[in-house]
Amino acid sequence: MNLARRQQERDDAVITLGGGAFVADPSGALWCARTSTLVVSDLHLEKGSAAARRGTLMPPYDTAHTLDALGGAIARFRPRRVISLGDSFHDDGALGRIAARDMTMLAELQRGRDWLWISGNHDEGLSGVLPGDHADAFVEDGMRFVHIPRAGQGGAEIAGHLHPCARIQTRAGSLRRRAFVFDGERLVMPAFGAYAGGLNARDPAILSLFARSFSVLALGRERVFAIPPGQCRPD
DSSP, rough: OOOOHHHHHHTTEEEEEETEEEEEETOOOOOEEETTTEOOOOOOOOHHHHHHHHHOOOOHHHHHHHHHHHHHHHHOOOOOEEOOHHHHSSSSSGGGGSOOHHHHHHHHHTTTTEEEEEOOOSSSSGTSSSSSSEEEEETTTTTTEESSSOOOOOOOOEOOOSSSEEEEOOOOOOOOEEEEEOOOSSOOOOSTTTTTOOEETHHHHHHHOOOOOOEEEEEESSSEEEEEEGGGGGO
16 A cells, blocks of 8 residues: 555544544544543443343344454553443443453453543443443533534534444445544544444434534444545435
8 A cells, every 4th residue: 555545544534623633443433642532432332132131132242342342442542541422331231231251351441541431321320330430421622522412512522322324335335334423513423332233324313413514434444434425325
């Protein structure tokens, strides 16, 4: 790969938000070098076991897979702090179902760094239970970190909850990829969890958050891809 292409790939991954620079990682994490902070959203740990309790059999490996991916992102960036933007667990009973080995892995990921759990609509009852700090929202340097995005809040915001995805047409057919959706003031994070699913970036719930044009970065295996919003197809 030539140097010009590598530089383009790096440039594509940079998101300017509220005057700050962030890097969109193909894992679905967001990196802020200035504050040494890694942001993830919607881990939905133990979604598989929750589905099994309702009679839907799913492979019980989503928590391990999600924590492996999170561990990979932490190893790459070595953050001083991790912020998890809500719905980190799929429900309030998840701690009663999670395997001991997965709790041990989570503890290892937390070791030696600050960890902030933002409360989500799925895991409100776990606020204050897990090691680390807990909050409904967090504001730093004018940037608001919250689970559910709110139009008309004013100021810059990084949120989750909606699990945006982009459907694009390629020569090989139609692809659906998790995506960052953002403008200069608001960013909606892709879901990080293995079983989290997603909402099309052209869904009214997402479009209503952006009064002007917005940008889409779709997740690839090794890089993110800038997708013009007009090329994002409905499901």
